[in-house]
Structures are given as C-alpha cells and as structure tokens.
Amino acid sequence: MNIRAQISVVFHLDKCLGCHTCSLACKNIWTDRPGTEYMWWNNVETKPGAGYPSLWEDQQKYKGGWDAGGKLKSTSKSRIVANIFHHPSMPTMDDYYEPWTYDYQELFNAPEGADQPTARPISLVTGKHIDIEAGPNWDDDLGGSPIYAAHDPNLAGLTAQQRQQLFAVEQLVFFYLPRICNHCLNPACVAACPSAALYKRGEDGIVLLDQKRCRAWRACVPACPYKKSYYNWSTGKSEKCILCFPRIETGQAPACFHACVGRIRYLGVLLYDADRIREAAARPNDELIDAHRSLILDPFDPEVIAGARKCNMPESTIAAAQKSPVYQYVKVWKLALPPHVEFRTLPMLFYVPPMAPVMAARQGDALNHVSQDLFHDIEQARVPIAYLANLLAAGNESKIGYALRKQKAVRWYRRAQTVGDVDAQTALRMLREADCSAEEADAIYRLTALSTFEERFVIPAGHRELGVEALQDPLKHKQQAGFGFIAGPRRGL
C-alpha cells in the first residue's frame, strides 16, 4: 500500500442558500487581476441549469475527463503534436462570459436631462462599451430556464413528464451547486499538460499549477471535465483554484470555506491508497462510486496507521485524518457523493444531496407522518432522483436514495426527540430502514447542525519545516528567508 493524505471537502447541499458569499470571498482574494476577471475558481450554480461555463457537463462538447480505457478524451501523446497549434475542444470566452465594469463617472458627468443617467458596461478585455450577453450566473434561480436549464445534461434519461414537472409554474424547484476545483486523485489537467506544469502536492494532494512552467499550450482547460482550470489571456498562463494553500498551511480554512454563511462546507484529511487509483478509475460506471470509496482508508485501522508511518506521513496528519468530518460523511455515513464520478478523475470534493425539495414534494394533502411507507416522498420528489443520480452518482439511483433516506430518517428521529409529534418507535424504525443507528443519527445531527469551526475544518499541520529541512539547514533558511524580490506576473513580449 502506498498511503497518501488528501485534503478533501464536503459541501452539504441541503444547507446551501445560494448567497454567493463564497464566490466573492474567492474573487476578492485571487481573481480580480487583469486576465482573471472572467474566472470564478469558486462559483455557485443553480441546478437544473446550464452552469458556468455554459453546459460544462456536456463532454460531447468539451471532451473533458477520461474514458473507461484510461485514456484522456481531449488529448493524447500523439494528438498533442497536432493539437498544439490549435486545440480542437478549447472553450472560448463566449462559453464563459466577457467580463465587464462600469465607468461610474458617466453617472456624475451626464448632462441634466429628463432621463436617469446610466453607466454603460465596459469590457474588461477591450476597454470598449459592450452589450452584456452572458454572466457567471446568467440563469441564477432558474432565470431564463426554458432557454438555459432545459439543456442541462443531467436531464438525460428523465421522462417528458418529469421534465415538464421540473419547470412547471408554481411547482418548479431548484437547488444550488457550489463548485471549486475537486483536487482529484486522477486529475485530467495534470495528465494533459504538455509542459508538466500541473502537479499534485504529495503532502496534502492539492493540485497546483506552476506558472513558470506553463507555456499556454492550454491542454488543461479542455481536459478538466469540471472546467476548473482557466486560461489567463493577459499573462498567457493557466490558473486554477489553489485551495487557498497559503491559508491551509497556516491552519486557516480556505476563504470560501471561512466565508460560507450556511456553514455547508467541511474540510479534512482522507487517507487513500495511491497504488489503486488507476484500477479504481477504470471500473464500469455502476461500480465507480464504490470503487472510489474503497480507495479511502480507515484512519483508525492499525494496519493503515503503520502503513502511513512507513510512507513518512507525519503523526499530526494521521491524527487529523481520524478527526476528519469528510471521512464521516463520505466513508462512514455514505451521505456524501462525488460529482460526475463517470468523468473518472476521482474528485475529492463530495456533495451531500439536497433534501429540501423532497420535503416540499407533496402537494395538496398534508404530509402524513405515520404513513406506512415513510420514505415514499423521496421517490416522488420534485427533483427526480434520476436527476440527482446523473449529477452525483453516475446514474446510480440507489446511492442517492440511500443518502436521502438516511437524511430523512435523521430528521424524523430528531423531530421525535424535540417536537414530539413523531412517536419514538416510528423514528427508530425509520433509522433501521435507513441503515442508521441512533448513535450515528446523533453524530450526523451534531456535525450537520451544531458543528463548530474546529469541527468543520480539521486542517493538518503544513509541516513546511520538514520541507525546509529536506533542502537546507533550517537555521540557514531562517537567516535567509524574509526579505527578497517579488516579480509580478508580467506578460512576456
């Protein structure tokens, strides 16, 4: 076993309120520079919806990810020779949007007249006036959904009736999908980069892009099926989410996590077996979720701990893995699922599927708390299970059903304890049918509803001192570090 640590995250979609605070926290720190204005390393999409960039999930168009044979869809060693001058599946700025600003002086300088003065949008690329045709959240809250959301690739396999029901007036339903780089175990961007500029950090699994080595061959952009590698048109270098590694290394949660109003985000270490990555990524679609989960190792297993020590893993990382909220959600409770695991990059960001639309599914008659089939609402949900399964389980509806049933059982169990209008026997029966013990239900409730900052973000020590020691005498390093020259990211001639 080759045991490595991966900083992994869970987004609890049932708690996401779609406020975009995460996106703005990220934007203000990382992507407000020339050439990055159109990038949203963290974005929040409305689902069903076309997303950002438009229809990113449609791999017929973008050729992202891997095929079952372990080959990249967008490029290969032979094809890169021909594609290096023109990449055939490269998205253009039109697939994202043309970023803009306003000249607010126009409001003050406008001559007095009968009309309100306006500030016309100005392109941040050309500096000229533009008409806005798209934005990073153009179909937010289902705006214009007959045009945008109707083309959502996750609607594949839904009946016409289900589709109509999704968008019917007074019945329509949506949820939010916050997205960052998944820091995959089998990253397509890394494998596609002709210059070997992209790499995965051994110590914590964060996928980074070495801008000094990036030569703008732009293979990472089409290769990433989540479209989370972006090309900076101004510097001529690609950029991506860095999981705020300068914050992580100093024990702080990434900015989008720290800022999250709904407290939907969890971050912690997972231990995994790096030798089995390729094998897991090559499994048939319906086995992928289990194969992916099987890579994650039990941090309490003495054999795993011994193996981790043998791989030079610091004790603090093993301890962090044992306290990891992500391990609970993903491996123990099986509540959190990876997005589009069929892209075969083995994403290490997991989503707890949203419950809220299920509870609102019943129309007309009131909810019957003592129904014989307590989970029937889930099958009749207004967001069809098939839709969620396309998004989070490679079409495997049983995985979504399991996660939703358990969440519902925990709710009813809590309701029996706090409100008291559900009798304890029914609640316990629901837990049993949802494969959940009372202790587990309490733990899920605690981590979901009551968790503190420290419980949500279990960040392992960065141990940069070990890295320094490997290269240089730490005392010398201390004397030499601190002052220096910083070269800005200036575009070459």
Add this chain to the structure above:
Amino acid sequence: MNLPLYLDRALFVGLPYAAISVCLIVSLQRYGWRMFTYSSLSSQLLENRTHFWAMVPFHYGILAVLLGHLIGFSVPRAVLAWNGRPLRLYVLEAAALSFGVLALIGLAALINRRLTNAKMRAVTSAMDWLTFALLLFQAASGVYVAVFTPWGSTWYAAVVVPYLWSLFGLNPDAGVVTQLPLAAQLHIVNAFILIGLFPFTRLVHILVVPNPYLWRRPQIVRWYGSR
C-alpha cells in the same frame, strides 16, 4: 546586386555575429531569470473561429520550410545530389514552395485576425506587430525568391550554405552571397534581424516545445525536498 564593401561586411558578417550572440545570451538570460515570460501567449480563448485557419497552416508551413533550410544547411551535398535529376529537383522545389505559400497564407490570416478583432488587438503588443511585420517580409521574400530565382534549393546548398558554414567556422566569407539578387540578400539579412530580435519577442516559445510530454508518466506528484 553590388553594395559598398563596408555595407556587405556589416550586413553579412557583423550583423550575423551580433544577432546570434544576442539571441543566445538573451534567450538564456530570459530562461534563467524571467522564466515566467516564456509562453506561447495563446489567444485561442478570445477567438476560436479564424484561429484554426491561421495557426495551423502557418505553423506547419513555417516548420516545414525551416526544416528544409536546416537539412540544406547540414547536408548540402546530399541536397545537391538529390537535385541532380530534374524530376527530383521539381518535386523538392514544388514541396518547398507549397509549404512557403502555406506559411505565407497562414501568416496573412494571422495578421488579419489580429487587425480585425478588438479582443485580439487588446492582446497584441508593439513588439508583436514588429515580429509579424518581419515574419511577413521573411515569408513573402522567401516565396518571391522561390518563384523568380529558380532553383533555390540548389543554389542555397551551393552558395548560401558555404557562407553560413564560414560564419560558424569563424572564418566569415560573404563572397558570392553579395552577388545574389536583391530579394535573396534581403531574405538573408532579414533572417539575421529576426534571430537577433528573437529573444525579445513571443517567438521564444519555440525553445520550450514540450517534447518531454511524449515520454513522461501521466500523473505528476511533487513532494517538498527530495523523496
């Protein structure tokens, strides 16, 4: 075409040495100290329709032509022997001319793309314009020479290559090159200007062609220090 002797010396002896020295020293300095600036500066994100019709013909055309020049430079006798039979000479000349025309068409499309699209103009520097002008002149003069002063592949190997070798042998002898037609002389001088300007332009991306990709492992993991 005869020029005053001092001008011959300056253009065919002084200029080449200056250009090659600047090219070598500045390219290395830029690689070592300003590595961030090494980039192909792709603009495909901003414009994708005419990108294909400009980039692909230009790059394949110019690469084939450069390769032809390199082969003539390294094995001039083999080229002369090949050209000994008229049919083989015609085939070589036709191939060279078609790749030259391909490069010229691609370059014209590329410049047109940069001129007509507002987003493209935003990412085109003054140095880019100078580079395009020099490249356009180089490709156009090359095609002109190929058409109007046949058979270039033969006299390149017989006249220009000995001159180039004399430069590399530090025993410069402009000799017969100064007697070539004006277009051919301008083609040679402009080539050295391009070489001298090379490290100051976006052309440096030629030096970082990602050949290691062809034999590296797909996934890359970096650890602090060595491991």
